[in-house]
Amino acid sequence: MKSALSxxxxxxxxxxxxxxxxxxxxxxxxxxxxxTHALQRERAMSNIVLASQGERxxxxxxEQIPQxxxxxxxxxxxxxxxxxxxxSARNGARLFNRIAVVLDGLERLPRIREQIAALELAPxxxxxAFSRLIAGLLGVVFEAADSAGDPDISRELVAMxxxxxxxxxxxxxxxxxAAAFATGHIDAPGQQHWRHLIEQQHHCFQVFDExxxxxxxxxxxxxxxRALLVRIExxxxxxxxxxxxxxxxxxxxxxxECCTARLDAMRDxxxxxxxxxxxxxxxxxxxxxxxxxxxQAALEALQREAGARHTGRSALIGPQLExxxxxxxxxxxxxxxxxxxxxxTVRAALNERKLVERAKGVLMAHRSLTEDEAYRxxxxxxxxxxxxxxxxxxxxxxxxxxxxxxxS
Amino acid sequence: MKSALSxxxxxxxxxxxxxxxxxxxxxxxxxxxxxTHALQRERAMSNIVLASQGERxxxxxxEQIPQxxxxxxxxxxxxxxxxxxxxSARNGARLFNRIAVVLDGLERLPRIREQIAALELAPxxxxxAFSRLIAGLLGVVFEAADSAGDPDISRELVAMxxxxxxxxxxxxxxxxxAAAFATGHIDAPGQQHWRHLIEQQHHCFQVFDExxxxxxxxxxxxxxxRALLVRIExxxxxxxxxxxxxxxxxxxxxxxECCTARLDAMRDxxxxxxxxxxxxxxxxxxxxxxxxxxxQAALEALQREAGARHTGRSALIGPQLExxxxxxxxxxxxxxxxxxxxxxTVRAALNERKLVERAKGVLMAHRSLTEDEAYRxxxxxxxxxxxxxxxxxxxxxxxxxxxxxxxS
Numbered sequence: 001m002k003s004a005l006s007x008x009x010x011x012x013x014x015x016x017x018x019x020x021x022x023x024x025x026x027x028x029x030x031x032x033x034x035x036t037h038a039l040q041r042e043r044a045m046s047n048i049v050l051a052s053q054g055e056r057x058x059x060x061x062x063e064q065i066p067q068x069x070x071x072x073x074x075x076x077x078x079x080x081x082x083x084x085x086x087x088s089a090r091n092g093a094r095l096f097n098r099i100a101v102v103l104d105g106l107e108r109l110p111r112i113r114e115q116i117a118a119l120e121l122a123p124x125x126x127x128x129a130f131s132r133l134i135a136g137l138l139g140v141v142f143e144a145a146d147s148a149g150d151p152d153i154s155r156e157l158v159a160m161x162x163x164x165x166x167x168x169x170x171x172x173x174x175x176x177x178a179a180a181f182a183t184g185h186i187d188a189p190g191q192q193h194w195r196h197l198i199e200q201q202h203h204c205f206q207v208f209d210e211x212x213x214x215x216x217x218x219x220x221x222x223x224x225x226r227a228l229l230v231r232i233e234x235x236x237x238x239x240x241x242x243x244x245x246x247x248x249x250x251x252x253x254x255x256x257e258c259c260t261a262r263l264d265a266m267r268d269x270x271x272x273x274x275x276x277x278x279x280x281x282x283x284x285x286x287x288x289x290x291x292x293x294x295x296q297a298a299l300e301a302l303q304r305e306a307g308a309r310h311t312g313r314s315a316l317i318g319p320q321l322e323x324x325x326x327x328x329x330x331x332x333x334x335x336x337x338x339x340x341x342x343x344x345t346v347r348a349a350l351n352e353r354k355l356v357e358r359a360k361g362v363l364m365a366h367r368s369l370t371e372d373e374a375y376r377x378x379x380x381x382x383x384x385x386x387x388x389x390x391x392x393x394x395x396x397x398x399x400x401x402x403x404x405x406x407x408s
Numbered sequence: 409m410k411s412a413l414s415x416x417x418x419x420x421x422x423x424x425x426x427x428x429x430x431x432x433x434x435x436x437x438x439x440x441x442x443x444t445h446a447l448q449r450e451r452a453m454s455n456i457v458l459a460s461q462g463e464r465x466x467x468x469x470x471e472q473i474p475q476x477x478x479x480x481x482x483x484x485x486x487x488x489x490x491x492x493x494x495x496s497a498r499n500g501a502r503l504f505n506r507i508a509v510v511l512d513g514l515e516r517l518p519r520i521r522e523q524i525a526a527l528e529l530a531p532x533x534x535x536x537a538f539s540r541l542i543a544g545l546l547g548v549v550f551e552a553a554d555s556a557g558d559p560d561i562s563r564e565l566v567a568m569x570x571x572x573x574x575x576x577x578x579x580x581x582x583x584x585x586a587a588a589f590a591t592g593h594i595d596a597p598g599q600q601h602w603r604h605l606i607e608q609q610h611h612c613f614q615v616f617d618e619x620x621x622x623x624x625x626x627x628x629x630x631x632x633x634r635a636l637l638v639r640i641e642x643x644x645x646x647x648x649x650x651x652x653x654x655x656x657x658x659x660x661x662x663x664x665e666c667c668t669a670r671l672d673a674m675r676d677x678x679x680x681x682x683x684x685x686x687x688x689x690x691x692x693x694x695x696x697x698x699x700x701x702x703x704q705a706a707l708e709a710l711q712r713e714a715g716a717r718h719t720g721r722s723a724l725i726g727p728q729l730e731x732x733x734x735x736x737x738x739x740x741x742x743x744x745x746x747x748x749x750x751x752x753t754v755r756a757a758l759n760e761r762k763l764v765e766r767a768k769g770v771l772m773a774h775r776s777l778t779e780d781e782a783y784r785x786x787x788x789x790x791x792x793x794x795x796x797x798x799x800x801x802x803x804x805x806x807x808x809x810x811x812x813x814x815x816s
Contacts, residue, residue: 017500
């Protein structure tokens, strides 16, 4: 039969095991970041190819595809490694389902590429296929962030997820703007969608700033290339007014280059964040091992002492050792509870996102709104009622059962 | 490389695996219930032995000890079975630490029993040692309830945990009252503690009613023996006024018998609840297997169809099958999300308990209150401010950092 002490040490080992799983997760997040980056680029190139009727970026697109395919294979390998670990994890079912969504998207990709090569798709439709696939990949990162049990690591994963999501909105903006510049005109819904993408980037990077380690957030700020941002703002202004001014053919290249420089800089930050996350995991693992060794050594010393005393006066054996084990167990219980409390706080940011996503879905179904309109409507409600976005989302969800679906 | 479909099916298998772990947990909860019941009885007997200076219940107590020891061994075996499963579970560390607390208590038990046999302990101190051990055992049940991923099962575990906790307050009341009747007097703190135990039972059974399956709650209500309750209320009235009236020696036996009859009836309900929980797990597992089989069959049929069509017109292969997999994956994602939302609601009851426990701890430390006083003070604040107990607890916790600890 095992003793209290052995279970106490097993608890510590469990924590270390969880940290080791998180290290594997942070590697996966890195691989997904690289693959997403390549797909984002292919999406923008495809949009320009389609919007220019094959006149522009056709060769660049053909060079980009093998880049994507190499990373595609890495992602599949990482999924299989994760699958071996995750079978008994609490969110295993959700994680596997997220992976199934991604694989389904990947299985459709060759057909999408054929259609793009044959100029059979509208830019919007092609971009949507890529965006769905990337949303699936970020869904896997979201699930990883949602499953971390260590609050510091969870905080970094939440920051990382929001950074990747913000970068993806920037990527969508690049593709959307590129198609607009290449066709030379934009309609009202296209303008609205563009503004929505700018707003969403801003929101994601705010959450990143809130959760990222301060050194990392500072690195991100330092990287902001002011001159580049000014050029992007100028092109945004021009792009949002397309059709009302004479079209400058060079602008599609300028837009693509500026946005790509910005996205590449973001990719560097992602790499730094992934390296930082990995270091954090390794530091926590090392800390766990040290604590475990210290505790074992302290207990062995007490046992020796008790043994030495035993040869003299037997009445004194045990109580001090017993007391020490109990103190350790209670300290550990307090520490685990504090971690779990802190984790709740961190996870609140993820819950907020879940609530807003679901409320958007309700508004889209009940009022036949587009995703942009649903989000704007939530934001408007929050401003009017001076409530947090998550609170408004909660109210919308609680009303969903009593609202009849929109009949259209 | 695995396909989207294989991950989709793996997600379903993960769910089934989780349900199988929950079945094992429900068996453990049953074993803990039986052991707790035996310890509760030994505690009351020990209290009477000590309060009567060894005059009463000494033989009954000696017969009870081997009963406890048999169940003790079963609990240890169950812990080891659980430990094999839990090493990779998300709350593994917390669970192992809870088990360490229990084992530490069990390792101290022989010494406590020696002290009771030698009449070296006050009834209050002996009762406290047993109550701590039982609190540790219920802590394991709490952790099991906190880790369940299926909302229906989590609901039953929350109900079960609160029922066991309510029964434990009833057990503490039996021991506390027995000591009072056996000594023939009670002081003001003793009266206050007695009232606190009655109040706490009431609160726990309310939560049970809220979460238990309606059939089970009805069975619990049907079992209420009105005549027994009237006798208990009468004895409570006498007990709370002890010292002001002549003592009737037979009352200690009457009190012990009435309370024991009530606790034994509760033990029956616990058994029903455990059986119910086990059935629920088995039903969900069977449902999962059926769904898995149906999905596999449907997909194989589609594959055959696609194959048949393939021999004729190759252009039609695939898309219908692809669409079906995607629909299944999305349905599964929605189902998993709905489960996770429902789970949050159920777990709110557990979070409430955690908050109240921690706020009590803060009040005890900062204002040097006893546990009863801390709880009453929280209740009073909630009534005065017309807030929920959990909200008041949250406020106390958020103030804890700014309050200086009580200097005594």
